[in-house]
Amino acid sequence: MTAASEALLRADAAGRRRAGLGAALRWLLLFAGGLAMVAPLAYMLATSLKYPFEVFNLNLVPEEPTLDNYREVLLDRRFGWWFFNSFLVASLTTVSNLFWDALVGYTLAKFRFRFRQVVFVAVLSTLMIPTEMLVIPWYLMSQQFGWLNSYWGIMFPGLMTAFGVFLMRQFFQTVPDDFLEAARIDGLNEFLIWWRVAMPLVRPALAALAIFVFLGNWTAFIWPLIVTNDQTMYTLPVGLTTFSVEQSVQWEMIMTGAAVSVLPTLVVFLVFQRFIIRGVVMAGLKG
Amino acid sequence: MTTLTLRDLVKDFGRTRVVDGIGLDVAAGEFIVLVGPSGCGKSTTLRMIAGLEEVTAGTIAIGGRVINDLEPKDRDIAMVFQNYAIYPHLTVRQNIGFGLYTQRLARAEKARRIEEAAAILGMGEFLERKPAALSGGQRQRVAIGRAMVRNPRVFLFDEPLSNLDAQLRTQMRIEIKKLHARLASTIVYVTHDQVEAMTLADRIVIMKEGRIQQVGSPAEVYHAPANSFVATFIGAPAMNLLPGTAAGGWVRLATGSEIAVATGAGGPVLLGIRPEDLRPAAAGGAALAGRVTVAEPLGPGTLLHVDLGGAEVIATGPGRGAPAPGATVGLAFDPAALHLFDAATGAAIR
Ligand SMILES: Nc1ncnc2c1ncn2[C@@H]1O[C@H](COP(=O)(O)OP(=O)(O)OP(=O)(O)O)[C@@H](O)[C@H]1O
Ligand SMILES: [Mg+2]
Numbered sequence: 001m002t003a004a005s006e007a008l009l010r011a012d013a014a015g016r017r018r019a020g021l022g023a024a025l026r027w028l029l030l031f032a033g034g035l036a037m038v039a040p041l042a043y044m045l046a047t048s049l050k051y052p053f054e055v056f057n058l059n060l061v062p063e064e065p066t067l068d069n070y071r072e073v074l075l076d077r078r079f080g081w082w083f084f085n086s087f088l089v090a091s092l093t094t095v096s097n098l099f100w101d102a103l104v105g106y107t108l109a110k111f112r113f114r115f116r117q118v119v120f121v122a123v124l125s126t127l128m129i130p131t132e133m134l135v136i137p138w139y140l141m142s143q144q145f146g147w148l149n150s151y152w153g154i155m156f157p158g159l160m161t162a163f164g165v166f167l168m169r170q171f172f173q174t175v176p177d178d179f180l181e182a183a184r185i186d187g188l189n190e191f192l193i194w195w196r197v198a199m200p201l202v203r204p205a206l207a208a209l210a211i212f213v214f215l216g217n218w219t220a221f222i223w224p225l226i227v228t229n230d231q232t233m234y235t236l237p238v239g240l241t242t243f244s245v246e247q248s249v250q251w252e253m254i255m256t257g258a259a260v261s262v263l264p265t266l267v268v269f270l271v272f273q274r275f276i277i278r279g280v281v282m283a284g285l286k287g
Numbered sequence: 288m289t290t291l292t293l294r295d296l297v298k299d300f301g302r303t304r305v306v307d308g309i310g311l312d313v314a315a316g317e318f319i320v321l322v323g324p325s326g327c328g329k330s331t332t333l334r335m336i337a338g339l340e341e342v343t344a345g346t347i348a349i350g351g352r353v354i355n356d357l358e359p360k361d362r363d364i365a366m367v368f369q370n371y372a373i374y375p376h377l378t379v380r381q382n383i384g385f386g387l388y389t390q391r392l393a394r395a396e397k398a399r400r401i402e403e404a405a406a407i408l409g410m411g412e413f414l415e416r417k418p419a420a421l422s423g424g425q426r427q428r429v430a431i432g433r434a435m436v437r438n439p440r441v442f443l444f445d446e447p448l449s450n451l452d453a454q455l456r457t458q459m460r461i462e463i464k465k466l467h468a469r470l471a472s473t474i475v476y477v478t479h480d481q482v483e484a485m486t487l488a489d490r491i492v493i494m495k496e497g498r499i500q501q502v503g504s505p506a507e508v509y510h511a512p513a514n515s516f517v518a519t520f521i522g523a524p525a526m527n528l529l530p531g532t533a534a535g536g537w538v539r540l541a542t543g544s545e546i547a548v549a550t551g552a553g554g555p556v557l558l559g560i561r562p563e564d565l566r567p568a569a570a571g572g573a574a575l576a577g578r579v580t581v582a583e584p585l586g587p588g589t590l591l592h593v594d595l596g597g598a599e600v601i602a603t604g605p606g607r608g609a610p611a612p613g614a615t616v617g618l619a620f621d622p623a624a625l626h627l628f629d630a631a632t633g634a635a636i637r
């Protein structure tokens with residue numbers, strides 16, 4: 001058994017012994033928190049099954065449940081496009097981040113070179129600049145390069161992130177040098193050492209980064225809204241806003257679209273979460 | 288024939304010199320052990336031989352060819368690390384096969400070499416396992432197998448056993464010794480465990496503060512230490528060193544006793560005698576006498592800490608019926624077992 005899981009078990013046992021009023025209070029708090037988290041999701045699902053007249057009844061079980069909204073959304077050609085666009089953009093961006101963030105993070109963690117610290121601080125400092133400040137320069141740049149209304153235009157600002165570089169650097173720092181030096185003696189070049197040895201050792205971090213980046217891009221709104229104006233280039237969040245026009249907001253349609261768009265994020269989370277848990281188990285292994 | 292030659296090897300980290308002019312000739316097939324206290328530059332020396340650390344000055348030659356500027360992979364060496372450095376995401380077979388990564392061999396030949404190495408190490412049945420399902424000793428075997436398949440001219444080991452528990456360490460020590468006999472390969476082995484050094488080495492290199500103190504067979508460094516550092520570093524418990532003044536064939540100790548020695552040297556000295564050469568005797572007539580403060584029974588013998596009145600020494604009593612704490616004992620010794628060191632320089636006086 002690994003040290004980490006042993007510690008967890010021990011903590012668990014200790015917790016049970018002290019079960020009592022404190023525990024009850026903790027559970028109550030957790031329950032309230034859980035409720036607060038789940039309620040919006042429940043309302044989303046409920047509303048997506050309602051007819052428009054029922055939307056403002058705050059009942060969780062629709063009086064006249066219907067799948068009409070789903071039929072309409074799924075048969076809407078545009079919705080298919082948006083879904084595809086979001087999926088493509090989020091997937092490509094995720095792959096790009098996993099590769100580049102890890103490559104730069106590794107270099108910053110494991111190579112000694114002049115100005116290494118300066119580069120690192122420079123990368124970190126970009127975290128302080130909010131997206132809202134950047135969209136105008138991005139837009140002007142896209143316009144001049146002719147990237148408006150293209151996948152590249154939507155993706156380019158996020159292909160590498162300072163956060164990802166930082167995260168990967170921290171994880172690569174925990175990889176013992178022996179692992180890399182052994183490979184160096186065996187004759188692997190520096191790229192292969194990174195790819196074949198270092199990358200598999202930080203799989204949990206890669207999985208976490210994949211989840212962050214995919215979800216971040218799947219739900220990204222401001223920049224895709226600005227850079228696209230052709231409806232077939234919209235991403236899902238942008239597309240869903242077309243259900244609310246000035247005179248009326250079609251809540252049931254928005255909720256249905258949102259419900260459908262939650263599915264891929266759940267899949268991504270479930271798939272990569274397995275890696276994270278496996279990774280924690282592996283990390284307790286000496287050597 | 289010499290396999291490995293170090294000449295005036297120097298390594299600086301910034302302004303600190305951690306290896307300070309090492310010279311060593313290692314014969315083909317020889318088992319050399321570098322030993323010394325923590326931080327004395329053993330690993331750094333080994334890493335320079337491996338090509339993992341740049342050489343500040345001096346040369347390293349393998350088979351007569353200077354390799355200072357060669358990449359690690361071109362040096363014909365293999366290295367086993369303290370924490371094994373085997374990869375948790377690969378099977379035993381893949382881990383051992385990593386040693387052949389850049390060698391252009393037919394797939395069948397690679398498989399043959401991997402299986403051969405695994406068989407020699409008794410790991411044949413574990414080839415498809417992941418390291419997580421192996422014991423510490425088995426993991427270290429995988430690391431050794433990975434070095435073996437490369438068929439290197441020189442094996443480098445950096446404290447390969449220090450992560451293992453005492454029992455396993457003893458067992459692996461014997462296996463490494465057998466392996467050396469079987470492969471007849473040249474080995475440079477780093478440890479700070481002097482028992483490991485004594486049992487494994489053809490020759491021991493004792494280092495301190497980046498300098499070699501003595502090179503010699505285990506018997507030589509034990510029975511004829513070149514200086515007081517080597518004398519106390521090799522052997523456990525450490526050799527007793529008693530300060531005194533030599534004159535005309537006698538040493539007058541700080542405790543007042545006078546002891547005849549076989550040298551005409553004069554001046555301040557350290558008189559050395561190993562605990563196993565110092566035995567309890569009748570209190571009257573012995574040159575040394577004192578009160579037992581602590582008795583440590585070890586089974587075959589008993590370590591007696593004896594207060595000589597100002598200096599404490601360790602002597603060895605019998606396993607049964609050793610003097611108890613508080614008893615006053617004399618201490619007898621064979622004059623031939625005495626060592627004498629210059630008090631100022633520590634150098635042995637012969
Ligand atoms: N990369 C480095 N930068 C600066 N100093 C270093 C570096 N590597 C080692 N040193 C220093 O060099 C000295 C010798 O280190 P080395 O690792 O060779 O010691 P060692 O004899 O192997 O000790 P141990 O028995 O603890 O492994 C130590 O004082 C260490 O702090
Ligand atoms: Mg060391």
